[in-house]
Amino acid sequence: MMSSMKLHAVHKTHSGAHEGEDARVVHLRADDTSLVVSFDHLGLPGVLHWGAGVNDADIEGLLTTSRPAVMNSSLDTPRAFSLLATRQQGWSGTPSIVLGIDARPIETFRCHRVEHVARSAVFVLRDHEDRVEVRSELSMDTGAVLRARTQVTNISATEVIDVSAVRLMLPLPHRATEYLDFTGRWTGERRPQRSLLHDGTWLRSSRRGRPGHDGSFVTIAGTPGFGFRTGEVWASHLGWSGNQESVLERLPEGAGVHSSVLGSAELLEPGEVRLEPGQSYSTPTSYCAWSPAGIDGATERFHSSLRARPQHPGTVRPLVLNTWEAVYFDHDPVGLESLAETAASIGVERFVLDDGWFVGRKDDTAGLGDWFVDTERWPDGLRPFSHRIHELGMQFGLWFEPEMINEDSDLARSHPEWLLKEGDAMEWRHQFALDFGRPDVRTYIIERMDAIIGDAVVDFVKWDHNRDLHASLSSDDRRSVRAHTLGVYSVIDELKRRHPALEIETCASGGARADLGILSRTDRVWASDSNDPIERQGIQRWTQVLLPPELIGSHVGPEIAHTTHRRADFSFRAITALFGHAGIEWDISQCSPDDLADLARWASLYKELRHVLHHGRTVRADHVDDGALLHGVVAHDGREAVFAWVRVATSSTAHTPRVGIPGLDPQALYDVRVRSEVGVARRHQVADPTWLSDAGRIQLTGSALSLGVPLPILNPGQGIVLHLTAVPRSGA
Numbered sequence: 218m219m220s221s222m223k224l225h226a227v228h229k230t231h232s233g234a235h236e237g238e239d240a241r242v243v244h245l246r247a248d249d250t251s252l253v254v255s256f257d258h259l260g261l262p263g264v265l266h267w268g269a270g271v272n273d274a275d276i277e278g279l280l281t282t283s284r285p286a287v288m289n290s291s292l293d294t295p296r297a298f299s300l301l302a303t304r305q306q307g308w309s310g311t312p313s314i315v316l317g318i319d320a321r322p323i324e325t326f327r328c329h330r331v332e333h334v335a336r337s338a339v340f341v342l343r344d345h346e347d348r349v350e351v352r353s354e355l356s357m358d359t360g361a362v363l364r365a366r367t368q369v370t371n372i373s374a375t376e377v378i379d380v381s382a383v384r385l386m387l388p389l390p391h392r393a394t395e396y397l398d399f400t401g402r403w404t405g406e407r408r409p410q411r412s413l414l415h416d417g418t419w420l421r422s423s424r425r426g427r428p429g430h431d432g433s434f435v436t437i438a439g440t441p442g443f444g445f446r447t448g449e450v451w452a453s454h455l456g457w458s459g460n461q462e463s464v465l466e467r468l469p470e471g472a473g474v475h476s477s478v479l480g481s482a483e484l485l486e487p488g489e490v491r492l493e494p495g496q497s498y499s500t501p502t503s504y505c506a507w508s509p510a511g512i513d514g515a516t517e518r519f520h521s522s523l524r525a526r527p528q529h530p531g532t533v534r535p536l537v538l539n540t541w542e543a544v545y546f547d548h549d550p551v552g553l554e555s556l557a558e559t560a561a562s563i564g565v566e567r568f569v570l571d572d573g574w575f576v577g578r579k580d581d582t583a584g585l586g587d588w589f590v591d592t593e594r595w596p597d598g599l600r601p602f603s604h605r606i607h608e609l610g611m612q613f614g615l616w617f618e619p620e621m622i623n624e625d626s627d628l629a630r631s632h633p634e635w636l637l638k639e640g641d642a643m644e645w646r647h648q649f650a651l652d653f654g655r656p657d658v659r660t661y662i663i664e665r666m667d668a669i670i671g672d673a674v675v676d677f678v679k680w681d682h683n684r685d686l687h688a689s690l691s692s693d694d695r696r697s698v699r700a701h702t703l704g705v706y707s708v709i710d711e712l713k714r715r716h717p718a719l720e721i722e723t724c725a726s727g728g729a730r731a732d733l734g735i736l737s738r739t740d741r742v743w744a745s746d747s748n749d750p751i752e753r754q755g756i757q758r759w760t761q762v763l764l765p766p767e768l769i770g771s772h773v774g775p776e777i778a779h780t781t782h783r784r785a786d787f788s789f790r791a792i793t794a795l796f797g798h799a800g801i802e803w804d805i806s807q808c809s810p811d812d813l814a815d816l817a818r819w820a821s822l823y824k825e826l827r828h829v830l831h832h833g834r835t836v837r838a839d840h841v842d843d844g845a846l847l848h849g850v851v852a853h854d855g856r857e858a859v860f861a862w863v864r865v866a867t868s869s870t871a872h873t874p875r876v877g878i879p880g881l882d883p884q885a886l887y888d889v890r891v892r893s894e895v896g897v898a899r900r901h902q903v904a905d906p907t908w909l910s911d912a913g914r915i916q917l918t919g920s921a922l923s924l925g926v927p928l929p930i931l932n933p934g935q936g937i938v939l940h941l942t943a944v945p946r947s948g949a
């Protein structure tokens with residue numbers, strides 16, 4: 218009774234409720250996910266529930282039980298956890314917001330207004346002296362992904378407000394006991410790390426000026442033992458390409474009626490955001506998904522949310538050839554034309570000229586910044602070459618590293634003040650960053666790129682970023698990563714405005730910048746500089762937690778991988794590259810006719826299967842023997858699926874028992890066959906399971922397949938592609 222009286226009182230402090238709507242709560246619902254926000258005894262909005270879809274009766278129950286017991290040696294009132302968790306409500310954990318005026322904190326707020334339309338709500342809060350207004354915007358998109366961002370505005374007449382942190386902190390229930398996030402390094406991105414949630418703070422910070430190869434990427438909390446297909450999970454990703462942090466935290470006293478919290482934020486350096494009267498700061502968008510069906514469930518939400526974006530690539534993903542590992546800096550137009558002709562002959566649809574085409578760029582020590590075609594190597598410019606590429610029926614792509622500059626460049630000599638460099642700042646790959654916070658830098662880059670893209674008729678840009686920014690900023694440098702990051706976004710936006718059909722790939726020494734900030738304005742990510750298929754299996758598996766395969770560049774390299782010197786059979790390299798936006802990074806002008814025939818067969822297999830691979834549901838099996846992986850993509854109507862059964866290491870067991878094929882329509886009857894166009898995997902056995910050795914295919918229902926079929930025992934570094942198509946059931 219007590220609580221509803223208080224809630225009624227709160228209702229009067231804000232407006233925006235529609236007629237017939239319960240003003241005590243804001244309920245955002247999509248699919249089977251609900252986010253319910255209610256108001257605590259101070260009138261502050263806080264998450265009442267984030268998880269399974271709830272109805273009005275559930276909400277009533279949640280409301281009447283929203284105030285926990287008063288603990289010993291604690292506050293004398295039940296604890297609450299609001300969207301702006303600060304000491305105001307006795308919150309002792311990481312604060313949601315840290316603001317100050319002359320080192321005096323602002324941490325008491327009241328709810329000023331609530332705007333709620335369909336699946337979106339804005340909670341407008343003000344501090345008690347009306348110096349700052351905070352708009353916390355929450356919306357549940359069609360994919361049931363919660364998108365959240367906050368805007369802080371200085372509404373005072375004269376004060377300057379320091380913004381030190383604005384975090385989205387979502388409460389989690391007690392049953393979320395474990396978590397998974399990622400680390401990594403160059404050529405080894407997105408290595409999963411998993412742990413039990415303990416009291417304390419698990420804080421992942423990136424001060425690299427980009428998320429980094431070791432970026433946390435997606436933080437997933439879940440119920441004990443959650444896997445790809447099982448467990449309840451809560452996942453969060455920050456769509457931001459600059460400094461950032463993710464937080465998982467549990468205090469002994471919990472978070473209101475909840476247990477722990479999951480947070481994400483831009484990491485702001487001291488003094489980086491100071492708001493004059495009338496100025497605002499907006500956080501990046503956090504993307505959060507809940508699922509009762511394991512990591513694959515969260516993945517499905519992220520993928521459908523991304524695919525619903527108007528800017529999501531809508532055309533078939535062309536088969537790529539990238540010249541980097543084929544020729545490196547050795548740009549010989551005659552040799553490159555022969556490479557292009559070979560590429561076209563096997564079915565390549567986009568030819569990308571990588572690093573080495575511009576003035577002074579003979580190696581990585583010089584030239585960055587001088588975005589003029591090197592007429593020593595390209596006497597007639599790039600246009601005739603691009604024309605030839607188009608004549609061969611391919612798109613033309615070109616590499617740029619717009620944010621970077623070598624000191625050995627005409628640009629650095631004429632504009633030393635443009636470098637993000639002070640005092641003893643250190644080089645990285647012989648380069649510094651340009652200060653994209655400067656309008657003149659942005660104008661120069663837009664003008665140069667626009668000219669080259671127009672003159673050379675460029676369809677696709679590979680936008681690279683090969684160093685952390687931190688070592689190029691000195692401690693007294695006021696130029697900021699935030700200004701740089703926003704500058705990068707605005708340059709990309711302007712180029713896209715001028716060239717609406719242009720596609721852009723985000724690359725940062727491979728996959729050090731694979732976030733949804735940059736990917737909301739680019740069309741794919743180069744997931745890693747490693748084309749070694751053993752490494753790639755893991756990198757792609759985990760990058761796909763967030764990104765659908767059509768956004769992840771994935772190339773077939775030569776037999777010996779350049780980054781690991783490990784040898785891999787063609788079939789395994791080809792199968793691995795199939796499950797992304799496929800391409801080739803190999804000097805195929807030197808290949809034997811047999812190798813080219815293999816590549817041509819693989820190219821047509823990719824073209825045949827990409828309608829499933831790039832639109833279906835990503836599925837990963839949990840229960841396979843160690844060293845093996847089963848992953849695939851199932852069409853949304855369940856009528857077709859493509860799976861890869863791969864072995865990346867030997868196993869301690871001698872045989873492969875039944876392997877359940879998950880994610881299929883249990884009622885459908887599938888024709889299951891091995892697609893061996895890319896070669897036959899080497900086996901570690903005497904004979905295949907009889908269904909395979911007798912007929913090479915089998916017909917089974919989706920439910921029988923989920924119970925499992927014996928699969929061949931493969932040698933390490935081998936894989937097979939299973940292609941499943943639904944067929945009419947007899948009598949149907």
Ligand code: GLA
Nearest residue numbers: 541571572724725726727746
């Ligand atoms: C980075 C990229 C590579 C390649 C080189 C060119 O390392 O990740 O793919 O483009 O730069 O210098």
